[in-house]
Amino acid sequence: MTDTFSFQINATDGAARTGAISTPRGEIRTPAFMPVGTAATVKAMYPEQVRATGADILLGNTYHLMLRPSAERIAALGGLHKFMQWDRPILTDSGGFQVMSLSSLRKITEEGVTFRSHVDGSQHAMSPERSIEIQGLLGADIQMQLDECVGLPCEDAEAERAMRLSLRWAERSKKAFELQPKGRALFGIVQGGAVPRLRVESARALADMDFPGYSIGGLAVGEPQAVMMEMIETVEPHLPQSKPRYLMGVGTPDDLLEAVGRGIDMFDCVMPTRSGRHGQAFTRFGKINLKNARHQNDPRPLDEESDCPALRDYSRAYLHHLIRCEEMLGSMLLTWVNLHYYQDLMRGARAAIAEGRYADYKAATKEGWARGDILPWTGE
Structure with missing residues (x-):
């Protein structure tokens, strides 16, 4: 101090x-x-x-x-x-x-x-x-x-x-x-x-x-x-x-x-908090709209590898349900998701700059967004 x-x-x-x-x-x-x-x-x-x-x-x-x-x-x-x-x-x-x-x-x-x-x-x-x-x-x-x-x-x-x-x-x-x-x-x-x-x-x-x-x-x-x-x-x-x-x-x-x-x-x-209240999640796969009906039967989390409970522990189907029903918990969880992602982005930037690989970090991050979400849930 x-x-x-x-x-x-x-x-x-x-x-x-x-x-x-x-x-x-x-x-x-x-x-x-x-x-x-x-x-x-x-x-x-x-x-x-x-x-x-x-x-x-x-x-x-x-x-x-x-x-x-x-x-x-x-x-x-x-x-x-x-x-x-x-x-x-x-x-x-x-x-x-x-x-x-x-x-x-x-x-x-x-x-x-x-x-x-x-x-x-x-x-x-x-x-x-x-x-x-x-x-x-x-x-x-x-x-x-x-x-x-x-x-x-x-x-x-x-x-x-x-x-x-x-x-x-x-x-x-x-x-x-x-x-x-x-x-x-x-x-x-x-x-x-x-x-x-x-x-x-x-x-x-x-x-x-x-x-x-x-x-x-x-x-x-x-x-x-x-x-x-x-x-x-x-x-x-x-x-x-x-x-x-x-x-x-x-x-x-x-x-x-x-x-x-x-x-x-x-x-x-205000984007990460405002987007969370409107059903949008920022992730390493890009932006995911949880209002979309394709999530309603999907049991997978947004990112099973994340250390953030909101990303790792709640299914897309549940998040979709909360957002569609306008439950407060939906806004809370997706705001948590988004703020965690923004901080994760800055953590990665700090580490990459310190190691002299910022250009590679930026390119890899954007490639992740471009690839998009993992394959849509098919029920299998």
């Missing part, structure tokens, strides 16, 4: 890196996938189950928690870690993305953004300083600057306006963060839409501000994967090699593999 925030790279393989982020609440092995605990819970999972999948860190959502139950209430109850029974590191986003995507009647000014809650219509204001204050009240170990995230595609002029505003907000966020206890960290967020010159300008300006870590935001918002990867390749050379890089809100297993190979260290996404 340490009383400071630090990052160490242990091995590289091309642009891919494996290492560890050290925080007062424990070590985060990288590359790392952070399960999303939007409202102080990873949906359909106990905290100890999430930890058992291999997760070192969770993500909490500033926007949702400020509305319900409020950052002040969580602080009075001992902070977010105690509130949700998670004693490991927690990263919080700034709330900016949700303000832009969920709130109605929002107005952006130099000062910040005012908006109406999607929950009850109440009016709120979010400035860079208020975002940092909320994240501090929650007790987040890693916090994000407030930024403006625009959807893609968008006009270059709009991407430039939002990027420059985000840079000014980054300076204000950093100043506000100086009041936080030692051991916490604030990440800057690279913006610039799908315009390479704007991304480079944003990355260089943030690097000059000397943040402990850097996020790449404004992606996975409707653009093709090729555009996402182009923006990562554009930004990566301009971010400090010695600081962690976090690709926000990404993504599919394929997105993770490709981004790790381009030097990304941290990820988060």
Whole structure:
């Protein structure tokens, strides 16, 4: 354990890196996938189950928690870690993305953004300083600057306006963060839409501000994967090699593999939990839709070789039955399956990078997805 925030790279393989982020609440092995605990819970999972999948860190959502139950209430109850029974590191986003995507009647000014809650219509204001204050009240170990995230595609002029505003907000966020206890960290967020010159300008300006870590935001918002990867390749050379890089809100297993190979260290996404609640399982055979009628008489587990009970011990027929009947247990088991797979993907990536075989690992993983599931059950 340490009383400071630090990052160490242990091995590289091309642009891919494996290492560890050290925080007062424990070590985060990288590359790392952070399960999303939007409202102080990873949906359909106990905290100890999430930890058992291999997760070192969770993500909490500033926007949702400020509305319900409020950052002040969580602080009075001992902070977010105690509130949700998670004693490991927690990263919080700034709330900016949700303000832009969920709130109605929002107005952006130099000062910040005012908006109406999607929950009850109440009016709120979010400035860079208020975002940092909320994240501090929650007790987040890693916090994000407030930024403006625009959807893609968008006009270059709009991407430039939002990027420059985000840079000014980054300076204000950093100043506000100086009041936080030692051991916490604030990440800057690279913006610039799908315009390479704007991304480079944003990355260089943030690097000059000397943040402990850097996020790449404004992606996975409707653009093709090729555009996402182009923006990562554009930004990566301009971010400090010695600081962690976090690709926000990404993504599919394929997105993770490709981004790790381009030097990304941290990820988060609701996809594994949301897909689990809708009957989709991510496995080494690819994505399996348990709603499909072909599973209704199949006694085999999803993966009899897995060390995850949800993959190994429950039949496809049973999982199909639970999902079709909309039983809570179906969502719980498939969420468990998916979070385990995402962590397994990161475990494999870390080992492959350390051994200098990341390209082979990526190719073999994709070959497994391409081969697909084992032969459909015939009743024999």
